[in-house]
Amino acid sequence: MRWLGTTVAAVVGTAVLSLSAGCGMGSGSHTELVVYNAQHEELVSAMLKGFAKETGIDVTLRNGSDSELANQIVQEGSASPADVFLTENSPGMTLVSDKGLFAPLDQDTMTQVPPQFVSSKKDWIGFAARSTVLAYDTRSVQKAQLPKSIMDMADPEWKGQVGIAPSGADFQAIVSAVVAVEGTSKAQAWLKGLESNAKIYRNNVAIMSAVNAGEIKTGIIYHYYWYQDQAESGANSKNVQLEFFGHQDAGAFLSTSGAGVLKSSKHADDAQRLVNYLTGKQGQQALVDSNALEYPVGNGIAANPKLKPLSELDPPKVDIGSLDGPQVVSMMQQAGLL
Amino acid sequence: MVAVTAAPADSAAPPAGRSRGPRPPALLVLAATAVALLTLLPLGFVAYEAVQTGWAEASRLIFRQRTADLLWNTVRLTVGSVALSLALGVGAAWLVERSDLPGRRAWTVLLVAPLAVPSFVNAFGWISIAPGLDGYTGAVTITTLSYFPLVFLPAMAALRGLDPGLEESAYSLGLGRRATFFRVVLPQLRPALLGGALLVSLHLLSEFGALALLRYPTFTTAIYDQFQSSFNSSAATMLAGVLVLLCLALLLADLGLRGRSRYARIGGGAPRPVARAPLGPAVWPVLAGLTTLVVLALGVPIGSIVRWLLAGSSTGIDTHRLLQATGTSLSLGAVAAGVTVLLAIPAAWLAVRHRGRVSVLLERSTYVSSALPGIVVALALVTISIRAARPLYQTAPLLIAGYAILFIPRAVVTARAALAQAPPVLDSVARSLGEGTIGTLRRVTLPLITPGLGAGAALVFLAVVTELTATLLLAPLGTRTLATEFWNQSNSLAYGAAAPYAALLVALSAPATYLLTRQARRATV
Numbered sequence: 001m002r003w004l005g006t007t008v009a010a011v012v013g014t015a016v017l018s019l020s021a022g023c024g025m026g027s028g029s030h031t032e033l034v035v036y037n038a039q040h041e042e043l044v045s046a047m048l049k050g051f052a053k054e055t056g057i058d059v060t061l062r063n064g065s066d067s068e069l070a071n072q073i074v075q076e077g078s079a080s081p082a083d084v085f086l087t088e089n090s091p092g093m094t095l096v097s098d099k100g101l102f103a104p105l106d107q108d109t110m111t112q113v114p115p116q117f118v119s120s121k122k123d124w125i126g127f128a129a130r131s132t133v134l135a136y137d138t139r140s141v142q143k144a145q146l147p148k149s150i151m152d153m154a155d156p157e158w159k160g161q162v163g164i165a166p167s168g169a170d171f172q173a174i175v176s177a178v179v180a181v182e183g184t185s186k187a188q189a190w191l192k193g194l195e196s197n198a199k200i201y202r203n204n205v206a207i208m209s210a211v212n213a214g215e216i217k218t219g220i221i222y223h224y225y226w227y228q229d230q231a232e233s234g235a236n237s238k239n240v241q242l243e244f245f246g247h248q249d250a251g252a253f254l255s256t257s258g259a260g261v262l263k264s265s266k267h268a269d270d271a272q273r274l275v276n277y278l279t280g281k282q283g284q285q286a287l288v289d290s291n292a293l294e295y296p297v298g299n300g301i302a303a304n305p306k307l308k309p310l311s312e313l314d315p316p317k318v319d320i321g322s323l324d325g326p327q328v329v330s331m332m333q334q335a336g337l338l
Numbered sequence: 339m340v341a342v343t344a345a346p347a348d349s350a351a352p353p354a355g356r357s358r359g360p361r362p363p364a365l366l367v368l369a370a371t372a373v374a375l376l377t378l379l380p381l382g383f384v385a386y387e388a389v390q391t392g393w394a395e396a397s398r399l400i401f402r403q404r405t406a407d408l409l410w411n412t413v414r415l416t417v418g419s420v421a422l423s424l425a426l427g428v429g430a431a432w433l434v435e436r437s438d439l440p441g442r443r444a445w446t447v448l449l450v451a452p453l454a455v456p457s458f459v460n461a462f463g464w465i466s467i468a469p470g471l472d473g474y475t476g477a478v479t480i481t482t483l484s485y486f487p488l489v490f491l492p493a494m495a496a497l498r499g500l501d502p503g504l505e506e507s508a509y510s511l512g513l514g515r516r517a518t519f520f521r522v523v524l525p526q527l528r529p530a531l532l533g534g535a536l537l538v539s540l541h542l543l544s545e546f547g548a549l550a551l552l553r554y555p556t557f558t559t560a561i562y563d564q565f566q567s568s569f570n571s572s573a574a575t576m577l578a579g580v581l582v583l584l585c586l587a588l589l590l591a592d593l594g595l596r597g598r599s600r601y602a603r604i605g606g607g608a609p610r611p612v613a614r615a616p617l618g619p620a621v622w623p624v625l626a627g628l629t630t631l632v633v634l635a636l637g638v639p640i641g642s643i644v645r646w647l648l649a650g651s652s653t654g655i656d657t658h659r660l661l662q663a664t665g666t667s668l669s670l671g672a673v674a675a676g677v678t679v680l681l682a683i684p685a686a687w688l689a690v691r692h693r694g695r696v697s698v699l700l701e702r703s704t705y706v707s708s709a710l711p712g713i714v715v716a717l718a719l720v721t722i723s724i725r726a727a728r729p730l731y732q733t734a735p736l737l738i739a740g741y742a743i744l745f746i747p748r749a750v751v752t753a754r755a756a757l758a759q760a761p762p763v764l765d766s767v768a769r770s771l772g773e774g775t776i777g778t779l780r781r782v783t784l785p786l787i788t789p790g791l792g793a794g795a796a797l798v799f800l801a802v803v804t805e806l807t808a809t810l811l812l813a814p815l816g817t818r819t820l821a822t823e824f825w826n827q828s829n830s831l832a833y834g835a836a837a838p839y840a841a842l843l844v845a846l847s848a849p850a851t852y853l854l855t856r857q858a859r860r861a862t863v
Contacts, residue, residue, distance in 0.1 A: 200553065203830070332567075
């Protein structure tokens with residue numbers, strides 16, 4: 001015991017000295033771009049691989065969730081270390097945009113995607129899209145029995161049979177679409193119904209795996225989780241099929257992953273280049289070639305042929321800049337989902 | 339895991355209020371006060387926020403169905419898991435200490451060993467092979483399997499220190515074995531059991547990883563969800579406030595329940611060796627039961643990790659990432675251990691060498707953080723640094739400060755014990771022999787206390803290495819530790835990729851378990 005204690009004391013002493021000598025962890029050098037990233041890290045790394053090679057600019061990712069990082073940027077204000085902000089869904093972008101913290105996008109960048117993927121303030125841009133789907137257990141549910149609208153999931157017949165991940169930004173974005181399409185009071189009633197119907201999971205993968213295991217009949221997720229699993233082993237999805245609601249139902253919501261440059265960035269030009277790259281030919285093609293299986297949004301870039309074509313999705317027309325995250329969180333708190 | 343260390347008994351110290359030794363140096367008092375303020379920071383933050391939020395908003399956020407659900411979940415989990423832990427812990431301790439169970443030494447080790455499996459790794463082991471084991475059943479089962487050693491250890495130590503003469507007197511007065519156990523032995527175990535139950539409850543109140551994996555919402559997971567949905571909103575802080583009140587209520591309840599009964603006697607005497615109860619034919623079911631317990635608590639998680647390691651190695655392990663995370667965890671652990679021990683010294687020094695009202699107060703205040711869940715400390719530090727100390731925000735020093743607040747009780751306890759073993763009279767002797775202040779410190783005091791401080795540092799180090807909740811919120815840009823990497827992988831159900839991290843976390847926790855066992859053994863002497 002005595003020798004152990006002495007050894008530990010010696011090791012710790014050395015470590016403290018080396019720290020005070022200036023070896024701070026993660027303080028980062030000044031020639032790097034700091035990206036607050038709420039998108040899947042693997043996808044963003046794949047999309048930016050060529051960027052680092054082409055420009056020699058290093059990128060440090062700070063990973064988190066949409067609302068967490070968006071709120072963080074808002075609190076940090078002009079002192080934020082972030083140069084670029086990437087989200088999975090648009091409400092996070094709207095939150096930062098509403099506070100006026102984004103710089104205007106380069107004109108050239110905005111021409112790379114269809115106009116519906118650029119915010120009306122022209123301060124952030126979509127770089128990927130994902131469709132809301134209902135995953136269902138093919139062993140216990142026939143396609144004909146499926147609801148026609150996501151609003152039906154609040155009906156008593158689905159009690160205990162629908163999985164959601166309410167703490168995730170994905171589900172919160174879907175709720176914001178329901179609010180935009182159906183109005184606040186209908187959306188609030190729908191949330192109340194879900195609160196009694198739904199089984200709560202941490203994320204989309206967990207929902208899909210529970211549907212696959214027969215724990216629940218259906219679950220509300222995004223499309224690519226199923227396609228990814230099918231492309232790999234199908235271990236979590238072999239009993240699962242996807243229902244696309246279509247018909248401009250709130251449940252056919254196509255969510256946009258956004259990219260924006262912070263006004264406070266000290267490397268504004270490099271940050272603009274990064275967003276340009278992400279939405280340009282190379283970045284978008286890297287998305288298609290990756291195993292992310294999200295939809296590209298760039299002009300003239302075709303999605304992975306395995307996916308249901310974007311043109312067949314028939315999503316509701318929702319202004320990507322109008323989705324209100326804080327309102328959704330407060331509505332979900334009221335419904336007891338958060 | 340959260341630092342939970344019971345305050346040491348004061349039996350050896352003179353009554354508080356009567357000063358011992360010379361007046362404490364002002365510098366030392368100042369340092370100890372600064373440290374005490376640091377450790378009280380999260381508590382102050384929660385109180386300040388509650389006042390700032392205002393009654394209307396606070397009551398809207400607190401008095402709603404969701405809070406009631408979380409409270410109900412938290413309470414029934416605590417009651418269920420504590421009751422089961424007490425039953426398992428006391429039963430196993432009695433078997434090991436008071437029966438003729440074969441292989442008692444081996445059983446002792448096997449029954450403490452589950453502590454080496456962090457609870458979130460245990461949950462991962464179970465849920466990855468039995469996905470249906472979630473909700474209340476899963477949460478009670480898995481937290482009990484993770485935490486019953488926290489009752490087993492003190493119960494074993496108390497039984498060992500118990501003079502069998504008391505039981506023999508009971509027998510001679512006509513009580514049977516069963517009656518003796520319930521009327522004589524169990525009451526004597528009361529302080530140990532209360533301590534164990536308090537530890538288990540505090541662990542449960544701050545448990546995050548395991549409960550999130552098991553889909554069992556409690557305050558900790560709900561605070562984390564709020565944080566993810568809206569960062570450090572008042573919704574998160576209000577839930578944190580309720581959680582802190584629960585923790586403090588537990589501490590008070592423990593003080594109240596301890597009561598004023600006396601258990602100590604003057605001098606240990608020379609007790610006769612215990613006459614062990616013969617198990618007879620019951621030995622077989624008992625052995626089967628203990629084997630099942632060890633398989634469930636240790637075999638399943640470790641077997642599951644091995645299984646996923648084998649399955650994962652086919653798809654390839656990202657060695658570079660693994661090594662990087664290991665390096666980060668080890669260096670964070672080492673630095674945090676050093677800092678925490680340094681911070682612990684002033685309070686411990688005052689408590690041992692200059693005992694008085696102020697010293698006791700300063701020392702005790704460092705124990706408060708043992709009741710604070712990691713998520714509350716992290717939330718407090720995030721908000722305070724963003725609002726008032728921006729340059730510290732998202733830096734390693736802030737993360738280290740978080741660790742120090744969480745784990746300082748461990749360091750204070752060991753530093754106190756170490757200082758107690760270096761009586762001031764030795765300093766006086768050195769001085770009288772012509773050694774100066776620095777020389778005395780270097781040649782007499784330091785050599786005497788270094789091993790003890792080192793043991794404290796080791797405890798803090800190992801706690802930091804397996805810390806998850808606070809690290810998730812406080813880790814600086816690009817910093818990935820073993821625990822956060824494990825968390826990210828297991829969250830996306832990439833069990834094969836999570837397994838190497840789980841294995842390393844268990845390997846690193848093993849020495850902590852050894853140290854805890856040593857401490858518990860020594861405490862009985």
